[in-house]
Amino acid sequence: MSSDDLQGLYQQLILDHYKNPHGRVTIESPTGESHQLNPTCGDEVTLSVRVTDGVVEAIGWEGHGCSISQASASLLSTLVESTTVDDAGVLLEEFRTAMRSRGTVELDEERFGDAIALNGVSRYVARVKCAMLPWVALEAALAG
Amino acid sequence: MTSTLSEAEVMVIRQDFPILSTTVNGRPLTYLDSGATSQKPTVVLDAERRFYEERNSAVHRGAHTLAALATEEFEDARETVARFVGASAEEIVWTSNATEGINLVAYALSNASTAGPEYAALALGPGDEIVVTELEHHANLIPWQQLAQRTGATLRFIPVDDDGALASHEGIITERTRVVAFSHVSNVLGVINPVASLVAAAHAVGAIVVLDACQSAPHLPLDLHALNVDFAVFSGHKMLAPTGIGVLYGRRELLNALPPFLTGGSMITTVTMESAAFLPAPQRFEAGTQRVSQAIALATAVDYLSAIGMDRVAAHGTAMSERLLAGLRGIEGVRVLGDFGDRVGLASFEVAGIHAHDVGQFLDDRGIAVRVGHHCAQPLHRRLGLTSSTRASGSIYTTEAEIDLFLQGVADSRTFFGVTS
Numbered sequence: 001m002s003s004d005d006l007q008g009l010y011q012q013l014i015l016d017h018y019k020n021p022h023g024r025v026t027i028e029s030p031t032g033e034s035h036q037l038n039p040t041c042g043d044e045v046t047l048s049v050r051v052t053d054g055v056v057e058a059i060g061w062e063g064h065g066c067s068i069s070q071a072s073a074s075l076l077s078t079l080v081e082s083t084t085v086d087d088a089g090v091l092l093e094e095f096r097t098a099m100r101s102r103g104t105v106e107l108d109e110e111r112f113g114d115a116i117a118l119n120g121v122s123r124y125v126a127r128v129k130c131a132m133l134p135w136v137a138l139e140a141a142l143a144g
Numbered sequence: 145m146t147s148t149l150s151e152a153e154v155m156v157i158r159q160d161f162p163i164l165s166t167t168v169n170g171r172p173l174t175y176l177d178s179g180a181t182s183q184k185p186t187v188v189l190d191a192e193r194r195f196y197e198e199r200n201s202a203v204h205r206g207a208h209t210l211a212a213l214a215t216e217e218f219e220d221a222r223e224t225v226a227r228f229v230g231a232s233a234e235e236i237v238w239t240s241n242a243t244e245g246i247n248l249v250a251y252a253l254s255n256a257s258t259a260g261p262e263y264a265a266l267a268l269g270p271g272d273e274i275v276v277t278e279l280e281h282h283a284n285l286i287p288w289q290q291l292a293q294r295t296g297a298t299l300r301f302i303p304v305d306d307d308g309a310l311a312s313h314e315g316i317i318t319e320r321t322r323v324v325a326f327s328h329v330s331n332v333l334g335v336i337n338p339v340a341s342l343v344a345a346a347h348a349v350g351a352i353v354v355l356d357a358c359q360s361a362p363h364l365p366l367d368l369h370a371l372n373v374d375f376a377v378f379s380g381h382k383m384l385a386p387t388g389i390g391v392l393y394g395r396r397e398l399l400n401a402l403p404p405f406l407t408g409g410s411m412i413t414t415v416t417m418e419s420a421a422f423l424p425a426p427q428r429f430e431a432g433t434q435r436v437s438q439a440i441a442l443a444t445a446v447d448y449l450s451a452i453g454m455d456r457v458a459a460h461g462t463a464m465s466e467r468l469l470a471g472l473r474g475i476e477g478v479r480v481l482g483d484f485g486d487r488v489g490l491a492s493f494e495v496a497g498i499h500a501h502d503v504g505q506f507l508d509d510r511g512i513a514v515r516v517g518h519h520c521a522q523p524l525h526r527r528l529g530l531t532s533s534t535r536a537s538g539s540i541y542t543t544e545a546e547i548d549l550f551l552q553g554v555a556d557s558r559t560f561f562g563v564t565s
Contacts, residue, residue, distance in 0.1 A: 002560060003169065006509040009503070015562060041501055041517045042531035064531065066501035067561070130501065 008120035009065065009127070015120035018067035019112075023077025027060040034140035036133050043069045043130060054085050056142075062132060068118075068127055073116040074135035082106045085142055091136055145540030148459040149380070149452070151544055157452070158541045160185040173560035177539030179331055179490050179516050181545070184445075188384055191444035195437040200304045203436055204410055204427070205230040218436050222426070225391060228446040229357075229376070230367030235399065237426040238439055242358045245281040245392035246325070246376040247376030248429060250287040250355055251321070252402040254294045259403040266401060273320040273349070277302045277310055277337075278527055279330045284356045288325055297322065304527055308333050308482035310522025315407060321351040328360035328376075332521045332535065334465065334490035336360070343372050358382055362539065363461045363488040367391050367453035380438065381463035384539075386444035389438035399425035401445050406431040449540075452517045457540055464489030464538045464547060469550035477558060481533055490537040492519065495554065497563035500532040505533075506557040514549050 010035040030048035037044050043065025050058040057079050059075045080088045091111065098105045107116045121131045149157070158509040161183045165171050175183060195217070201210040203218045219233070226233045239245040242297075256266035268274070274288045276303050292299040292372050298320075303311045310556035317324060321324050325347035331337050338353065346353045360366060362383035368376050375398070379390040394402070404411060404422055408431035411420045422428045449457060468491040472478050477496035515535040518525045525531060538549055558564050 002241065002506070004510050005169075006560075010560070019562075023177035042522070042525075043501075044531075067503075117463070124505070127501075127505070 001106060005120070005123065011117040011120065013114055013117040014067055014071040021070060021074040023060055023074060023081070024062065025060040026056060026062070027058040028054065030058075030060075030141075032141035032144040034137040034144060036137040036140070038065070038069070038129055038133055039064065041060040041130075043133055045069065045073050045134045045137050046142050047073065047134055049138070049141045051085055051142070056080050056083055056085060056088055056139055059101075059138075061137070065132070065133070066127075066130055068121060068130040070134045072115075072118060072131045073137075075118065076134045076138060079112065081139065092139055095135055096132065098122055099131055102122035146453075147453040148463040149456055152558065153539060154346060156202070157396075158543075160187065161541050162186060164541060168511040168513070169313050169509055172184075174510070174512040174549055174552055176536040176538060176546065177513045178362075178539035178542070179334075179359060179382070179514050179519075179535060181334075181387070182384050182539050183541065184384055184386065185448055187448055188201075188386065188445045192386060192441040195440050200437075203434060204434065210336045214436060215250075216433045218434070220438045223468045224443040225439075225446055225550050227444055228366070229378075229391075229393060230369045232396065233392050234424070234426055235393055236431040237399070239377070239390040239392050240375040240388055240435065241381070241390035242285075242356060243374075243390075244459050246284055246354065246356070247287045248377050248392055248405045249360050249377075249394075249402075250291040251405040252429075253444050254291055254474070255403040255405065257295050263403050264402070268295040268297045268322055271320060272322045273318070274299050274302075274325070275302065275313070275321050275346075276316065276322045276324075277326045278304045278396055279308065279310070279333065279521065279524045280325070280327055281331050281356065281358070282488050284325055284327060284354075284521070284522070288323070293325075306528070307484060308335070308489075308528060309484060310337060312451065315341060316380055317342075317345045317349060317351065318410050320432040321346065321349050321355060324351050325354040325356070327356040327358070329363070329488050329490075330482065330521075330524075331359050331490075332492050332519050332524055332533070334359070334487040334492070334537075335482045335485045336364070336487060339373070340372050347372070359488060359490070362449075364458045374398050380442040380445065384448060385442035386438050389435050389442045391392040391442075396425070397431070402428075403429070408432050412435075436464075436466065452540060458488075458543075460490040460540060461538070462487075463468065464542055465491065467544060467547045468536060468538075471547065475551070475555050475558070477563060478554065481528055481530075484491055489539070490535065492533040492535040493554075494530055495558065495563070498557060498561045502561060503534045503554065506560055507553045508552065509551050512547070512553055514550070520564065 009069040036047040045063035047061040203215040256263035357371040357378040361378035376393040381387040500516040
């Protein structure tokens with residue numbers, strides 16, 4: 001038997017995205033790219049974006065790691081594709097706030113859709129960095 | 145043959161470790177991360193407290209009674225630890241941990257390269273080679289990379305094969321080799337390395353042997369004189385003692401031939417405004433105020449292990465290892481890293497389709513503490529085609545029931561993450 005908390009952390013949606021990730025592609029002519037590594041566990045994400053006229057026209061990533069980091073990259077790419085750079089920045093801050101909240105702030109379902117499956121992560125302090133890894137890569141890729 | 149610890153004996157031992165009666169996530173703690181750090185028995189905790197309550201004062205300084213008593217206990221601790229590893233007290237240098245011990249040797253060797261003709265015999269330079277193995281903990285790799293960079297020497301390594309077994313040292317330990325550094329027991333594989341043949345090869349070419357005994361000192365009878373190594377290091381916190389105390393063993397004549405690493409108070413004879421003369425080892429390597437209560441607590445831990453008997457501790461390790469391996473081999477999709485040879489009670493493995501962090505998280509939910517990640521051995525993991533693994537490591541307080549609970553957890557994780565066929 002597993003606890004409800006564990007079921008909350010590993011929602012089926014996360015395991016599905018882990019096994020069948022979205023956006024795990026190489027994009028043409030990226031305008032920004034970032035490789036992020038979590039040195040304690042070796043999880044890696046390399047994320048590329050192509051921004052045209054302030055819009056994230058294409059996003060792709062490559063990586064390996066735990067189900068949380070990889071599902072987070074997958075969910076991120078579904079959210080950020082076709083948004084403006086400014087909106088992506090707002091999503092990033094909202095996501096960061098929720099992840100660091102130790103379960104006190106939840107992601108808004110209207111804005112985050114399926115990615116609210118990551119809500120359970122914020123109660124596991126050691127795993128927050130897993131969920132954040134692709135988002136940190138996005139932040140750097142958009143800045144670069 | 146030495147008898148292992150019975151389940152009943154282990155249950156009695158567990159009474160000495162208060163933390164083992166606590167719960168984690170609503171489950172009784174199953175602590176299988178002793179390879180990272182061991183738990184501490186009450187006698188060790190009491191020893192540290194008693195020192196501060198009854199003996200606290202500066203050692204090797206001052207003539208008052210308390211200082212003399214503290215100094216006596218501090219040096220008695222050195223005697224106790226020396227006896228435990230088959231060495232003499234003057235060959236035991238206190239460090240904060242094994243990492244500091246290895247760095248001490250590496251920096252003393254590079255100091256020898258610049259400290260003048262009296263140290264020339266130990267100096268390293270271009271053309272000289274330092275040999276490590278591909279399965280080392282980062283603590284026994286990076287200090288040697290850095291020493292090579294500082295001195296112009298070349299770092300070479302003995303590779304491991306696809307299973308994690310050490311290849312032959314032939315052609316790697318050569319006339320150019322000056323230092324051979326390797327672990328007694330791999331912290332990832334749990335396999336006991338062939339110390340005798342590596343020491344023989346190193347000494348045949350006049351190289352110094354540095355042994356990382358972190359994973360052997362807590363689990364095996366250790367006789368450093370019999371092993372004939374030149375230096376050895378281990379950490380107290382992995383062998384029932386507090387953090388902050390470790391040991392560097394050095395062969396007496398070699399320690400006294402090395403220039404110091406850290407300099408300052410307590411390690412000198414005569415000091416002028418221009419220069420200083422140094423005390424012989426071990427004081428030469430113990431600059432500044434020492435970790436007195438921790439050293440005394442380490443001696444208490446060593447006495448605790450000795451009272452059980454290291455032969456029996458080792459037999460318990462073998463039994464744990466056999467149970468762990470037999471269980472893991474029986475779980476579909478599990479690959480044990482280094483599934484061969486004589487070993488201690490430690491096993492690392494990967495579960496096909498589940499990242500080590502997720503295995504660890506699943507086990508944690510049941511109160512089972514294991515290590516996940518690269519265990520400070522990235523090159524070995526890379527060689528085995530992995531970035532991380534899960535490691536279960538036991539100690540004298542580990543029961544068969546705990547290992548069975550862990551094995552059931554690993555099997556159940558496959559169902560939970562949907563990787564069963």
